[in-house]
Amino acid sequence: MAPGWLSKGFQGGNPRYRRVGIAYQIALMRIFSITHWHHFAYMIISIAMLGFGAGGTLLTLAGKRLRGREFKYFIRCSVLLALSMVICHETAMGVPFETFHVLTQRVQILHLFTLYVLLALPFFFASCMVTLGFAMHPLRVGRCIS
Numbered sequence: 689m690a691p692g693w694l695s696k697g698f699q700g701g702n703p704r705y706r707r708v709g710i711a712y713q714i715a716l717m718r719i720f721s722i723t724h725w726h727h728f729a730y731m732i733i734s735i736a737m738l739g740f741g742a743g744g745t746l747l748t749l750a751g752k753r754l755r756g757r758e759f760k761y762f763i764r765c766s767v768l769l770a771l772s773m774v775i776c777h778e779t780a781m782g783v784p785f786e787t788f789h790v791l792t793q794r795v796q797i798l799h800l801f802t803l804y805v806l807l808a809l810p811f812f813f814a815s816c817m818v819t820l821g822f823a824m825h826p827l828r829v830g831r832c833i834s
Contacts, residue, residue, distance in 0.1 A: 706821070709736065709814035712773055716807065728787060735804055739811025746812075747819045754823070762820040769813035780806040 713736045721729035747754065754761060783806070785799040 706814075706818050708769065709740070709811055709818070712810055712814070716777075723781075731804075732807070735807045736811045738804065739808035740815040742808065743812040743815025744819055747816060747823075754820075758820045758824045762817060762824065765813045765816040765820065769810055769817060772810045772813055776806045776809050 713732055716732045716735075717729045720732055780803055783799050783802050785803055786793070786796060790796045790800065
């Protein structure tokens with residue numbers, strides 16, 4: 689549980705931290721539509737779903753070990769989200785992925801896989817933040833979703 693003076697800003701009913709994942713997804717779609725044509729911009733949706741699914745799966749598997757320490761991990765995930773958004777994006781822009789050579793060069797499939805992993809990492813941390821926020825304030829989940 690969050691300390692009293694911080695609790696209000698991190699409540700499960702507070703949607704500010706949940707908007708980060710959507711904003712990042714929209715930004716990546718715009719970047720990919722310019723750098724890799726619009727066909728690969730739609731790939732961002734599956735990358736976001738991959739990251740969110742992996743984050744939810746990890747927290748489900750870790751379930752009992754996280755009880756009582758949700759706030760500590762929430763803060764860690766928020767810092768890692770901020771860092772991963774910058775570092776993973778910069779690293780991904782350095783991956784020499786060529787759209788036109790996907791069918792002719794096998795190494796492009798490895799580059800595409802690398803892009804998937806790098807760009808899914810921020811969504812992983814965003815998913816962990818949302819899930820931990822719900823775990824910290826389970827009575828507010830209904831208000832958050834509606």
